[in-house]
Amino acid sequence: MTTGKINVSVENIFPLIKKFLYSDHEIFLRELVSNGTDATLKLKHLISIGEAKVEFGNPVIEIKVDKEGKKIHIIDQGLGMTADEVEKYINQVAFSGAEEFLDKYKDSAKDSGIIGHFGLGFYSAFMVAEKVEIITKSYKDEPAAHWTCDGSPEFTLEPADKTSRGTEIILHVAEDSLEFLEDSKISGLLNKYNKFMPIPIKFGTRTETLPKPEDAPEDYVNETIETDNIINNPNPAWTKQPTELSDEDYKSFYRELYPMQFEEPLFNIHLNVDYPFNLTGILYFPKLGSDLQIQKDKIQLYQNQVYVTDNVEGIVPEFLTMLKGVIDSPDIPLNVSRSGLQADGAVKKISNYITRKVADKLKALFNENRADFEQKWNDIKIVLEYGMLSEDKFYEKAGAFVLYPTVDDTYFTLEELKEKLKENQTDKDGKLVVLYAGNKEAQHSYIETAKEKGYEVLLLDSPIISHLIQKIEGDNKDLTFVRVDSDHIDNLIKKDENTISKLSDEEKETLKTSLEAYIPKAYSVQLEAMDSQAAPFIITQPEFMRRMKEMSQSGGGGMFGMGNMPEMYNLVVNTNSDLATNILNTEDKTHQEHLVKQALDLAKLSQNLLKGEALTAFVKRSFEMIK
Template sequence: MAKGNISVDSENLFPIIKKWLYSDKDIFLRELVSNGCDAVTKLKKLASIGEAQIDESEKFKVTVSIFKDAKKLVISDNGIGMTAEEIDKYINQIAFSGASDFLSKYKEEDDKGSQIIGHFGLGFYSAFMVAYSVEIDSLSYQDGAKAAKWTCDGSMEFDLTDGDRTERGTTITLNIAEDSEEFLEESTIRQILHKYCAFLPIEIYVEVPEDKHEDHCDCGHDHEHEHEHEDDTPSEPKPINNTTPLWMKKPSECTDEEYKEFYRNVFMDFNEPLFWIHLNVDYPFNLKGILYFPKINHEFAGQEGQIKLYNNQVFVADNVKEVIPEFLMLLKGVIDCPDLPLNVSRSFLQNDGYVKKISSHITKKVADKLASIYNNERENYEKYWDYINIFIKYGCLRDEKFYEKVKDVIIYKDIDGKYLTLDEYLDGKEEKDVYYVSDPQTQSQYINMFKNQGLNAVVLPSMMDTHFISLVEMKQTGVKFKRIDSAINDISDNTEKDDSTKEQEEKLIEKFKNEIKDDTLKIEVQSLKDDSIPAVILLGEQSRRMQEMYKAYGQQMAGMADMFHDEFTLVLNSNNSLIKKIDTLNDEDANLVIEHVYDLAKISHSPLPAEQMTKFIERSNKLLEKLF
C-alpha cells in the first residue's frame, strides 16, 4: 500500500478545477468515456504491431453503470489498463504536465478560453466536479501485471493499493456528491452521452444493474415475474453510439439516402438539404466532415444554422468561430479535426495559425463546390439560388477570399424570371449600369415600362442586397447599380429640344410647382418612349442608399438618416396625351389634373398615406363627375 500527495505545488487544485476547468459539469462524462475509448484504441494499436495479445473475438466496449441507490456512477473499459506505476505517473503527477504551471498561470485567469489542453492532463480530474471521492481499479495488459487501486477523496491525498480487477482494463467509480445527484438518472446520462459521445469509435453501453430483474414503478406492484410466460432470453443490449459515422467514410462509399438520413438524425431537420459537401482531407492536416446547405429562404434563417465540431469523433462544441468562418454558420454540418489545438475543456481553441489554415481550407472547399455545381449543373444551381443566395452574398461581404472564389458564379434573377451572371446581363455593353428592382409589387409600373422598351433589370429584394451591390461596385470597375425608379435615361427620348419646346416645358413645370407647393420636389419634362404614362417619380440612388443604411443601424444612427433627404424628381411625360392637354384646360380643371397626376405618380412609387389617399379618392370622384 502506498500513500502520498498529488504532485502539485498547491493545496487548492480541486476548487480551481471545479471553478475553471469546464463550463458545464456534464463534460466529466465525456472526458471519462473518451479516456476509456482511448484505452481500447491504444490496446488495438499495440496488438496490431505485435506488442499485445488480444482475443480476436473479444468485444471491446466502454460501459457506464448507474447505481442510483448506492449513489455511484461507474465507467469501465476493457482497454489497455494501467499498472500501479502508471497510475502514479499519469494520475498523481498529472501526466507530467506541470500542474503547478497550470495553477500559477490560470488561478487568477478569468478567460476560460485561454486554457490549453494537451499541455495539462486534467481530463480525468473533471470527475471531481460531481463526485466527493473517486476510485480507479485497473489491470494492465502486460504479462504478470497486478491490479492496482487508486482512491482519492477530493483532497490532495490519495491511497494506492492492490486492486480487485481480474480482467484487463480500467474501472472508475464516482461516489456522487449531493449537489450532483441528477447524474444518477438514466435519462440524464443517456442525454449527455448522446450529446458528446454519439460517434465515438468504441461501442458505449449504459447499464442500470439495480433494475435488471425487476421493474420499478409507483404502483407498488412487483413486476419481477410478470413476463415469465414470455421468452426469457434477454434482448441483446445496443450501444448508444454509432462507431462509424458517415463523415469517417469515403464519399464514394456513401449514398444520397445515407447523407439525407444522417442529416435528419443529427439535426432533427426533416426538410431535405439542397446539397452537401463531404470533406475528406489527409494532407496538410487531417480534416473530415460534411457540410449541408439547408433551404435558407429568408434573411434570418441563418440563426438556425449549426455546425458541430468534433475532435477524434468526440463532440467539442457547436459553431466554433475560430474553425468555422462566420458566414458558414448559416449551414448545418459536422467537422472532425483530430489535430485541433484545444484547451483543457476542449471547448475553446488557441489562437493558432494552424486553425486559420483549417478555416481557409473549409472556405475554399465550399467555394469549389459552388463553382462545380454552377459549371456542371447550371439548371440545379439556378433552382438552388433563391435558397443559397443570402448565404453566398453574406459570405462575400464577410470574407474577401470567398468573394474572389465565387464572384464568377454569382447569378441574378431578372424581371422575366431568368438567371444571369453580371457579364451575361451587361452583355458587352460599354455602359455598365445594372438596373434592379427591390420590390416587384410597388415598382410594377417601372418594370412594365422597362419591358415595353425591351429593357431588363434584376431583382434584389433583401436588405443584404444593399450592402452586396456596394461591394460589387467597389470590386468591379465601372459597374453601377441603379434602382429601376432612380433614372429614366434608357426609357426616354433624348433628342435635342428646340427653344419653343423648352419654353412650353418651363411653363408646364411652373404650373405644377404652383399647384403642388413642395420646394424640395424637383420637376422636369422628358419624352418617355411609353406614352401611356403621364408622370413618374424618380428617387436618387445614392441619397436613398445612405438613408437606408443609417436607418438599418437603428435608433443610434436614425438622426444621420435625416441628413440625406429623399431626392424625389417628378418627371412629366411630354408624349402623354393628358400632359399635352393641361394647357387647354381651365385653371380649376388643370389644378385637379395636376394634383391627380402627381398622386398617380406617387402611388406607382409607394402607397399614399391615409390622409392623402382620402383626398385622392375625393378628387377621383370629382373628375368622374366632370366626364358625365
C-alpha cells in the first residue's frame, strides 16, 4: 500500500475549494459525471485510432444512492486509471487530464467532445463528502487501484480487486449535505446539469408497460418490465446538422427544453460554426408581443453538452436574451468552477457571429415567405427594434426586413415606405413626413382626418418606438416621424397653400383671451385658420416634448427629468369654425363658459382624456343642454 501527501501548494486547499471555488455545492455531481463522460469519450477515441484494443460496447454512467450507508456512487465504463495515473491526475490538484489528452492527440481528438479544461473538477466531491474513494481499473492490462482520502492532504493508494474496466467514485456524504441522499434531489440535479450529456446516464430503474398483443382477450392486463432509467438525451437536436432535422424535430426539442411552455415557437435559428471558433446551438423566437418586461435568462449555455448557466450575458447580444434555446461551445472561456464567463476576446467574436447569423436568418425568412413574416411581425418586433437600437451591426442589416405597418395592416420596409410616401407626404421644405399613431382606437379621429387627406398612417406601438424613430431620423436627414395627434393635420405636413382666417387679428386676440379664462393651464391655446368643416377644438401633444418624455420613461435617451414632467397639451382652436365665432360674439359670460368647457370636454373625450369628476360634470352638463 502506498501512502503520501497530495501535491498542493497550501495545506488548506480543501476548505478553499469548498468555500470559494464552487458557489453551489450541487455542482459536484455535474463535475463527477463530466469526468466519467470524458473517460468514456477518451476510450472511444483511442479505440477509433487503434491505440486501445478493447471493445467499446454500450457504456453508461451510473449513479447510485445508498441512503442507509450515506454514500453516493458514480460509476463509469471509460478508460479507467492505473495506480501511476491516479498519482498523476488525482494527487496533483489542478492537473487536467483532459487538457493533456487533447494536447497529445490534438489533431485527431479535436471533435471528440471531451469536456475537461482543468483538474479541479474531481475535488468538488469534497464539498459534500467527508471521505472519497476511487476504485478504478485501466483498459490497459494493469492491476486496479483503490484511492482513499478524508479531505485532508493525506491519502492512501492500494491495489483493488476490481475486474471490469472503468472508475467508481464513492462519496461518503457529510452530515451537512445529507439532502443529496434524496433520490429526488439527485434526479433534479441530473436533469438540470446532465440532461444532454453525450453518454447515457442511468439512475435507477423505471417501470415500462408493454403494448397489448393484437389477439389479447378483453380482460388482458398489460405486462410491465423494469428497465434502466436513462435520464438524458445523448443526441440533442443542436448536435445534428440542420438537414437532419424537420420542423417537428425542432418543435419537439423546444418542448424538451421547456416542458411547461405550451405555445409553439414562431421559428428557430440553427447555429453551426467551426471557424474561427466552435459553436452550435438553436435559438427559438417565442411569441413576445410588446412587453419589454418579459423574463430573460431562458437561453441555456452548454460546454460540450454540459450545462453551465442560463446567464448568457456577453455571449448573446442583449436584445437576443429575450429568445429561448441552447448555445454550446467548447471555446467559451469559463472561470475555474465552470459556472461563469471569463472576460475574453473570443466572447465578443461569438456575440458578433450570433448577431450576424440571426440577421441573415430573418432576412431569409422575410424573402422566402413575406406574408408569413408579416403575420408574425407583432410577436417579434420588440426583439428586432431593440436590436436596431443596441447593436449597430444588426441595425445595418435590419433595413432589409424590419417592417413598418400601417393602421390598415399594410406592411412596408423603410425604403418601400419612402417610395410610397414621397409624392403626397413631402412638405414644402422637401422633408418626408411619416405620420404614425401609437394607439389606433384612442387616436381614431386624428387617423381618419389624415386619411381624408390621402395620407398613410403607420401604427407604431412598441414601448421603445420613440428611441427607434429618433435613431432613424438621425440617419435619414430628409425624413421625420410625427405622431398624428401632435398637431392639426395642416401643420403636420405643411404645404405651400395657406388658409385665410375669417377673424381679424384683433378678434383673434379677444377670442384667445376669452378662451384662456376658462381653459386649464395644462393646455396651451393656439389659434389656427383651418377648413371651416374641420373640428373646432383639437387637442394635440407636441411631438418633441411627448417623445422626450416617452424616451426618458422607457430608459435612456430623452432629456434628464422629462420622465416625471406632467403631460402638456396644445388646444388648437379653428378660427374658421362656427363655434369660434359663437364664443367670440357671446356676451353672456356664463353661456360663453359653457360653450368653451363643452367644446374642450368633447375634444378631451376624443383623446380619451376625460375621466373621473370631469367626465361626470360633462355628462351632467350635456343633459342640462338638451332638456
